[in-house]
Amino acid sequence: MILIGERINAGFSDVEQALEEKDPEEIRSLARRQTEAGADYLDINMGAVSKDPDDMVWLVETVQETVDTPLSIDSQRADIIEPALEACKSNPLINSTTAQDEKLGNLLPLAVEHDASIIGITSGKEGAPQDVNGRLEHAAKIFTKANEYGLDVDNLFIDPVAMPLKFMQEQASNLLKSISQISNISDPPPHISLGISNMSSDATEKSLINRTFLVMAMAVGLDAAICNVFDDKLIKSVATAEMIMNEGIYNDSFLETYRMS
Amino acid sequence: MILIGERINAGFSDVEQALEEKDPEEIRSLARRQTEAGADYLDINMGAVSKDPDDMVWLVETVQETVDTPLSIDSQRADIIEPALEACKSNPLINSTTAQDEKLGNLLPLAVEHDASIIGITSGKEGAPQDVNGRLEHAAKIFTKANEYGLDVDNLFIDPVAMPLKFMQEQASNLLKSISQISNISDPPPHISLGISNMSSDATEKSLINRTFLVMAMAVGLDAAICNVFDDKLIKSVATAEMIMNEGIYNDSFLETYRMS
Numbered sequence: 001m002i003l004i005g006e007r008i009n010a011g012f013s014d015v016e017q018a019l020e021e022k023d024p025e026e027i028r029s030l031a032r033r034q035t036e037a038g039a040d041y042l043d044i045n046m047g048a049v050s051k052d053p054d055d056m057v058w059l060v061e062t063v064q065e066t067v068d069t070p071l072s073i074d075s076q077r078a079d080i081i082e083p084a085l086e087a088c089k090s091n092p093l094i095n096s097t098t099a100q101d102e103k104l105g106n107l108l109p110l111a112v113e114h115d116a117s118i119i120g121i122t123s124g125k126e127g128a129p130q131d132v133n134g135r136l137e138h139a140a141k142i143f144t145k146a147n148e149y150g151l152d153v154d155n156l157f158i159d160p161v162a163m164p165l166k167f168m169q170e171q172a173s174n175l176l177k178s179i180s181q182i183s184n185i186s187d188p189p190p191h192i193s194l195g196i197s198n199m200s201s202d203a204t205e206k207s208l209i210n211r212t213f214l215v216m217a218m219a220v221g222l223d224a225a226i227c228n229v230f231d232d233k234l235i236k237s238v239a240t241a242e243m244i245m246n247e248g249i250y251n252d253s254f255l256e257t258y259r260m261s
Numbered sequence: 262m263i264l265i266g267e268r269i270n271a272g273f274s275d276v277e278q279a280l281e282e283k284d285p286e287e288i289r290s291l292a293r294r295q296t297e298a299g300a301d302y303l304d305i306n307m308g309a310v311s312k313d314p315d316d317m318v319w320l321v322e323t324v325q326e327t328v329d330t331p332l333s334i335d336s337q338r339a340d341i342i343e344p345a346l347e348a349c350k351s352n353p354l355i356n357s358t359t360a361q362d363e364k365l366g367n368l369l370p371l372a373v374e375h376d377a378s379i380i381g382i383t384s385g386k387e388g389a390p391q392d393v394n395g396r397l398e399h400a401a402k403i404f405t406k407a408n409e410y411g412l413d414v415d416n417l418f419i420d421p422v423a424m425p426l427k428f429m430q431e432q433a434s435n436l437l438k439s440i441s442q443i444s445n446i447s448d449p450p451p452h453i454s455l456g457i458s459n460m461s462s463d464a465t466e467k468s469l470i471n472r473t474f475l476v477m478a479m480a481v482g483l484d485a486a487i488c489n490v491f492d493d494k495l496i497k498s499v500a501t502a503e504m505i506m507n508e509g510i511y512n513d514s515f516l517e518t519y520r521m522s
Binding site: 166169170205209212213215216217219236237243244245252254255 | 426427430431433434465469470473474476478497501504507510514515
């Protein structure tokens, strides 16, 4: 399972403040702690705080002063993404393109040029469809375009869009069906990723909903997640699901040794 | 989700003692508490303690003095099952037949005659196969024979056999694939059931393994489980998975109101 730590996001007030004041300590701390918690990538998101490419580069460089964990550049703007990719020391992830022609045409070549991975979300001009077929059409388009641009399938992540259980309950089962079908789009399939925390927006039992949904999604083909790696119960659930999926060799201490490499 | 409470089983020392001494109190208490915890059926298993049909009838009658929860008669012997079925006040479940001709020929007619449901485990003369195809062959045979004997598909449960993660780790993913494929055997499909506690035999993290596997299995089609309904974390996971599968209407208090009808 590929875990993408969600926490360096200026939607959180500590990161907003650190970004505004160019104070590196909180950023470094979040980078180090998420890495220790097992993150395979660290997502870097400036939210609504800044649209300045230099700020993204500052975040990338600040993180890289502390850890060498690969980064997920969370933006859909090429002018922000490109300098950030150039600043990355190890192969990054672009988070994200939609299925719109213009975005695909701008961002897929960037991914190929920088040997980056890229997340394609199943969303188009009209927004993100809620049904299975709509998600699959966008997934197929992203997959086809990625091939045309010469992106290695192992560098492609499809994100079929998690929607809040509280407000759109029927979406969760659609999403599970979509994951199952996207995992059959090719052999080997692209990675399939989700922003897990969306699932529990405004719900009371956030952690329980997130971890339950995450392992259910793993059972049908999800192999990547943007999530809160500080949620110990979530990480334990993922560790157990990996044992169940026969990824890693079971031993009675699997929780203690999980991601301690 | 159909939950079958596993606890009235003479493999547990309290039940063994109660059965030997014909002391009804512990049996009644387990029946009442499992029902309150949300069990849809109560499994009644004499283990190795007794092969006396009268003892099974005593257990059935003792439980029915306290609750009217349907019972799961846990035996493969027609001489034990038949009088127990006759003693049952509401439609029971026979747990179980294998895919062997003789068992199917003895037990399927009993189920039809008593309007009982029956669990067919994917096991034959050579034992329970570990691969997906072996499980499917047995499932198809049980399904076909059940049809021939006139059993309603809604009364058929297929159990593709949970094996301990600790000792047969690769079996868990085989099992998930088997569940997914058995759920496509017909439309509507038969119920698919498992003895969940087998998954964590001799493991350190029993509850975590059980609940993680259970919701993963629900994602691919499991709709029944013999399990420890006293495991509060397991029940909360099932409640959450049911919300995710759009079974029941989400509200922020779903954990508090779950199975409180």
